[in-house]
Amino acid sequence: MGITELLFSAWPNTDIAWPAFISTTGSSPWLDVAFHIAMIVISVIILSISVTALANTANTPSNPKINQTTRQPFSNAPADLSFNTSDLMINYQVATANFGGIYTEQNRTYSGYNGTVSTDAVHDQINAGARAIIFDVWPDPANMTQPIVATMEQNSGWWLSNGLTNGVTPGGYSNWKMLTRNSVDLKSMLSEAASSAFSQGNPQYTDPFFVILNLHGAMTIPYLNTVGTILEKTFSGKHMPAEYAKNGGAGLLCSAPVSAFQGRTFVIANIVVDPAFQSLPGLKTLQDVNVTAMNSAAQFAEQVNLLSGSPSSPNVYSVSNASAITSTKVPGCNPSTPIQVPLPQTTFCVIQPTIGLLDTANDTQYTGSTNYGTCRQTGAQFVGVNMFDQSSGSKTLGDFFDANLFGAYSFQRVGI
Numbered sequence: 100m101g102i103t104e105l106l107f108s109a110w111p112n113t114d115i116a117w118p119a120f121i122s123t124t125g126s127s128p129w130l131d132v133a134f135h136i137a138m139i140v141i142s143v144i145i146l147s148i149s150v151t152a153l154a155n156t157a158n159t160p161s162n163p164k165i166n167q168t169t170r171q172p173f174s175n176a177p178a179d180l181s182f183n184t185s186d187l188m189i190n191y192q193v194a195t196a197n198f199g200g201i202y203t204e205q206n207r208t209y210s211g212y213n214g215t216v217s218t219d220a221v222h223d224q225i226n227a228g229a230r231a232i233i234f235d236v237w238p239d240p241a242n243m244t245q246p247i248v249a250t251m252e253q254n255s256g257w258w259l260s261n262g263l264t265n266g267v268t269p270g271g272y273s274n275w276k277m278l279t280r281n282s283v284d285l286k287s288m289l290s291e292a293a294s295s296a297f298s299q300g301n302p303q304y305t306d307p308f309f310v311i312l313n314l315h316g317a318m319t320i321p322y323l324n325t326v327g328t329i330l331e332k333t334f335s336g337k338h339m340p341a342e343y344a345k346n347g348g349a350g351l352l353c354s355a356p357v358s359a360f361q362g363r364t365f366v367i368a369n370i371v372v373d374p375a376f377q378s379l380p381g382l383k384t385l386q387d388v389n390v391t392a393m394n395s396a397a398q399f400a401e402q403v404n405l406l407s408g409s410p411s412s413p414n415v416y417s418v419s420n421a422s423a424i425t426s427t428k429v430p431g432c433n434p435s436t437p438i439q440v441p442l443p444q445t446t447f448c449v450i451q452p453t454i455g456l457l458d459t460a461n462d463t464q465y466t467g468s469t470n471y472g473t474c475r476q477t478g479a480q481f482v483g484v485n486m487f488d489q490s491s492g493s494k495t496l497g498d499f500f501d502a503n504l505f506g507a508y509s510f511q512r513v514g515i
Contacts, residue, residue, distance in 0.1 A: 197483030231309035307360030327399035353432030443478030461495035
């Protein structure tokens with residue numbers, strides 16, 4: 100008996116043999132067996148991937164930790180650091196947290212999420228020295244009247260070109276696919292920020308504190324007023340003086356000393372517009388949206404100390420567009436001297452890495468000619484960093500916590 104007959108015939112004195120379907124041609128049993136083995140292997144692979152993806156979707160990873168650094172208040176800094184509360188606030192860079200209130204994830208194979216939103220994350224960011232936090236805010240897809248903190252998918256995939264994000268420009272964000280595992284209402288997030296930043300248990304509670312709100316998606320005047328009401332209530336008693344309301348900071352930063360900010364919250368708002376949809380009913384351009392927001396959303400306007408793009412240049416930039424900060428020249432602070440100066444000499448500028456991706460590592464975006472050091476050299480006062488980055492050997496995070504930068508204080512003079 101040949102080997103083929105031995106393998107494919109019924110066992111002696113039994114009816115046990117390969118099933119009839121194992122041979123689809125009846126003339127090449129070895130080829131048929133190889134085919135079915137390949138199908139079994141593929142099935143196992145698909146099953147393994149499905150189980151892994153399900154586990155990554157269903158199970159939330161442990162919250163990452165921040166390298167704790169004891170920060171000292173600005174007012175305690177020795178004179179040799181050139182810290183001076185009578186100096187202009189625009190002359191200082193501030194330790195700034197990107198992914199505000201989000202425990203980010205990294206290298207989660209087959210996971211469709213980039214983090215978990217939590218008020219505890221806000222607490223941890225502030226305790227680790229952040230004195231500025233960038234919050235990304237959307238209308239809640241389940242209740243468009245309420246603002247939430249989350250991240251949404253960036254429209255950069257070709258498979259989306261004819262889908263729900265059709266027409267949204269590359270680099271924008273959709274409001275239909277959330278990348279965070281959850282969302283948390285803005286009120287809870289800002290309440291924790293106020294509590295943590297100004298708790299007397301925090302040695303920096305007398306330091307300036309900055310809230311940077313990126314307001315995404317299509318919104319309404321009542322929605323903006325809801326945001327304003329939340330800001331008013333959560334930072335009650337810690338607001339900037341009245342002259343900074345209604346974008347007042349735009350005309351005051353040229354002469355505003357650090358002392359005017361101490362123990363107070365300065366709010367920077369950035370209404371993100373996109374030509375694919377109406378940011379406010381009937382409005383698409385940043386200029387029109389800003390004018391309407393300041394004139395028609397009274398409760399919102401009262402709480403905004405600086406509105407990006409109003410009255411002129413935007414103040415919030417992506418890492419890839421950071422060079423615009425140095426190339427943009429504006430009239431200097433002295434009206435009698437018509438000289439053009441770099442933008443950060445007259446107003447606050449923010450650099451924010453992309454949040455609408457699954458990758459949350461700092462070094463992925465702060466790289467090459469746009470590394471963290473180069474972005475700081477633009478003069479931008481707020482260069483956002485993912486403080487929960489768990490990447491091994493992250494240069495950006497290492498620089499951020501360097502003792503010569505934000506290792507002891509949350510402020511550093513521009514240019515140092």
